[in-house]
């Protein structure tokens with residue numbers, strides 16, 4: 001039976017890491033996966049995480065299973081981080097949260113819940129979107145459509161196309177929105193545009209599925225949540241898949257959350273029961289360690305302050321590298337406009353490089369980025385930015 005099978009293609013993002021590991025080019029550069037790297041090119045364990053782990057090791061009394069929906073304190077802390085501690089959604093009981101193995105796990109639980117609860121609904125993704133979104137939604141059986149988002153000419157948001165397309169989506173369909181630091185473009189709506197989006201979502205009775213993987217990497221924890229909070233009007237319904245991979249540097253611990261905002265607490269209980277059934281027949285219940293770390297940090301004023309400082313340092317290093325990349329490209333490739341690099345936000349910059357140019361960078365210079373031209377700016381360092389800019393100039 002196995003001999004008849006065709007091989008699946010490598011993953012558009014994680015598959016490149018495997019190719020990078022095999023590459024023997026000296027001074028090769030990995031700008032593929034959205035993983036933070038420090039000035040020395042390593043992905044550090046945050047100090048606050050180390051301290052939380054020390055405390056967990058001392059106090060942990062059991063390795064028994066968590067509940068199907070995970071830790072209650074973690075869920076409450078996740079909601080407070082998303083909406084703010086005093087927001088109506090946070091405390092009302094009309095929102096329910098399950099712990100999930102990473103943002104990807106949260107999206108998959110969301111997709112399976114949606115596909116079974118609303119079999120006639122399609123999900124609409126931005127053009128472009130994270131390549132794994134369609135994989136996840138298709139695996140769960142959700143039909144997928146697209147709305148306009150990115151304007152190649154300005155390397156910014158095509159707000160008119162986005163708003164016009166959203167206004168055509170049938171009532172009851174699902175809209176996948178990136179809360180901040182849009183992946184792959186780094187282009188986000190302004191607050192005014194978010195308010196327009198929220199208006200259309202409410203008017204047309206669309207159901208937002210908000211992917212919130214980079215809170216704190218744009219402008220700050222609070223400002224990055226402004227779009228989500230614009231959607232979170234009285235009476236709103238929505239799903240939020242949030243991740244702690246990036247902002248706590250907990251990538252391999254797989255820690256995320258799915259929050260579903262319903263109309264009232266009775267409905268929230270019904271939704272929770274369905275989420276639990278979805279989880280039970282998939283991974284049964286979530287891993288404890290990462291969520292324990294997040295809960296410990298968010299529940300301790302000193303650790304939380306330390307985390308916010310470390311997060312601000314990561315954000316600031318990425319922004320410094322955006323500037324260095326833009327300056328380096330202006331010098332190496334005069335006549336080409338790369339100023340959009342400094343306007344885009346979060347880990348990514350959509351360079352405008354073609355798949356062929358990206359292939360040349362890999363084959364001739366050992367520089368790896370996603371084939372759609374996405375650069376992980378967090379992988380740029382003062383040591384590699386010179387080679388990167390000269391190599392890009394050589395393939396333009």
Ligand code: LMR
Pocket residue numbers: 013014032033034035104130132183
């Ligand atoms: C990315 O887009 O690189 C990250 O979200 C990591 C991943 O799982 O693809």
